[in-house]
Amino acid sequence: MTLDHRTTHVNTLRSSIAVLVYPLQYLVNFPANVGDWASDSFTSRKTLREDNTTLRTQNLILTTQLQKLNFIEAENIHLRNLLESSKRVGERILIAELLSVDMDPYKQQVTINKGSVANDDIYSGQPFVDAKGVMGKLVHIEPFSSTALLITDPGHALPIQVNRNGLRAIAKGTGSQTRLEIPHLPNNADIKVGDLLVTSGLGCVFPVGYPAAIVVEINIDPSLPFAEVLAEPVAELDRSRDILLVWPGGKAKPNPANPCQMESSLKSENTTQIESLKKNNPAKEKKAP
Amino acid sequence: MQGGNVILLSFIVAFILSMIPLPQILQTVRPEFVTIVLIYWCIAIPNRVGVGIGWIVGLVVDVSTDALLGQHALTLALIAYLAIKLHQRIRIFPIWQQALTILVLMMFQGTITLWIKGMLGDAPALSVFILPAFSTALFWPVAYLLMRQIRRYYQIN
Numbered sequence: 195m196t197l198d199h200r201t202t203h204v205n206t207l208r209s210s211i212a213v214l215v216y217p218l219q220y221l222v223n224f225p226a227n228v229g230d231w232a233s234d235s236f237t238s239r240k241t242l243r244e245d246n247t248t249l250r251t252q253n254l255i256l257t258t259q260l261q262k263l264n265f266i267e268a269e270n271i272h273l274r275n276l277l278e279s280s281k282r283v284g285e286r287i288l289i290a291e292l293l294s295v296d297m298d299p300y301k302q303q304v305t306i307n308k309g310s311v312a313n314d315d316i317y318s319g320q321p322f323v324d325a326k327g328v329m330g331k332l333v334h335i336e337p338f339s340s341t342a343l344l345i346t347d348p349g350h351a352l353p354i355q356v357n358r359n360g361l362r363a364i365a366k367g368t369g370s371q372t373r374l375e376i377p378h379l380p381n382n383a384d385i386k387v388g389d390l391l392v393t394s395g396l397g398c399v400f401p402v403g404y405p406a407a408i409v410v411e412i413n414i415d416p417s418l419p420f421a422e423v424l425a426e427p428v429a430e431l432d433r434s435r436d437i438l439l440v441w442p443g444g445k446a447k448p449n450p451a452n453p454c455q456m457e458s459s460l461k462s463e464n465t466t467q468i469e470s471l472k473k474n475n476p477a478k479e480k481k482a483p
Numbered sequence: 484m485q486g487g488n489v490i491l492l493s494f495i496v497a498f499i500l501s502m503i504p505l506p507q508i509l510q511t512v513r514p515e516f517v518t519i520v521l522i523y524w525c526i527a528i529p530n531r532v533g534v535g536i537g538w539i540v541g542l543v544v545d546v547s548t549d550a551l552l553g554q555h556a557l558t559l560a561l562i563a564y565l566a567i568k569l570h571q572r573i574r575i576f577p578i579w580q581q582a583l584t585i586l587v588l589m590m591f592q593g594t595i596t597l598w599i600k601g602m603l604g605d606a607p608a609l610s611v612f613i614l615p616a617f618s619t620a621l622f623w624p625v626a627y628l629l630m631r632q633i634r635r636y637y638q639i640n
Binding site: 195198204207208211212214215218219221222226294295296297298299300301303333334341371 | 495498507511542549554
């Protein structure tokens with residue numbers, strides 16, 4: 195037990211037992227699969243047509259917005275170039291599905307149907323999102339499935355910022371699927387009910403800018419040093435079945451010990467950037483006197 | 484050595500029952516099916532199912548619930564030991580007294596789990612262990628009668 199808690203030596207044992215457990219999980223998930231398949235196969239023509247129309251409209255709206263987004267993205271890169279700050283690497287994604295399997299009821303965990311056999315570049319600590327917002331990150335990668343921790347687990351903390359003004363904070367899970375708490379915000383912090391909290395990207399585990407939660411309750415007690423701020427996750431933690439695994443650094447895997455460092459090619463890019471910064475700084479120092 | 488497959492199958496069914504998705508409220512009172520099956524076999528055929536089986540089953544539970552590897556292995560091995568130690572007494576108890584014994588065993592398991600989780604720093608509320616302990620004890624008579632039928636039908640001893 196100590197080995198498992200402190201080190202990663204027993205992970206191979208865990209993976210080999212997981213291979214035994216996977217058929218059971220598949221079996222438990224099977225009725226849900228059949229249900230999905232049946233509801234897909236037996237929908238009436240009318241529903242399909244209605245779906246088609248709404249999807250078409252939605253698609254039109256989204257593509258129109260995307261036209262502007264391309265322009266804004268280009269502008270953003272240009273401005274960042276002008277500021278000489280680091281470029282944001284494009285994110286790679288992979289669609290996965292949750293298995294409807296119950297685990298420890300007192301941990302906010304889920305099992306997904308992607309494992310190290312078919313997708314060898316998923317990694318422990320990888321974030322995943324659904325269509326609405328951030329859901330959590332992977333904790334154990336096993337051959338045919340993986341387990342993931344949701345952002346609402348009491349042991350999970352997510353670096354966030356208020357979208358309105360960039361105020362940075364940490365969102366901790368509470369164990370309830372509809373609440374996150376934001377501790378250590380002073381009583382006079384600029385945060386309001388209804389504020390959207392997005393990931394700040396600090397800590398380098400989660401990519402920057404994904405919506406995470408909406409503030410629903412603020413209790414200010416003057417006798418306490420910090421305000422009590424509660425937020426509701428925007429991701430549909432208890433309903434989503436299709437999720438997206440995200441690679442924040444493009445192709446490279448982050449270093450497990452320090453996610454801000456990449457393990458492969460991107461590392462050199464980062465160091466060259468740091469070197470160029472170092473080069474720039476002495477120049478400024480020379481100019482100053 | 485007959486009926487090995489039946490024993491294996493009973494554990495598989497217990498695993499499936501403990502993994503079937505339930506609403507959040509029912510999840511917290513879900514009986515510990517795997518522990519019940521283990522205790523039953525320990526009481527009924529202590530010469531075949533014991534601490535070793537308990538340990539192996541516990542490892543599988545650990546992986547399927549993504550707990551710390553060894554946590555359930557330890558508790559289930561201890562439960563198996565106690566069940567074997569007490570099996571002659573438990574066998575002659577009326578069924579409600581058996582259920583009370585199960586309650587005590589489950590509380591014991593809960594205490595060990597609470598210790599382990601406490602050492603890791605994520606000790607959950609006490610109700611976490613008390614609710615499943617009671618539901619497991621309440622479920623015991625059904626499980627006992629059912630499994631006794633199965634055991635007699637397949638003549639496992």
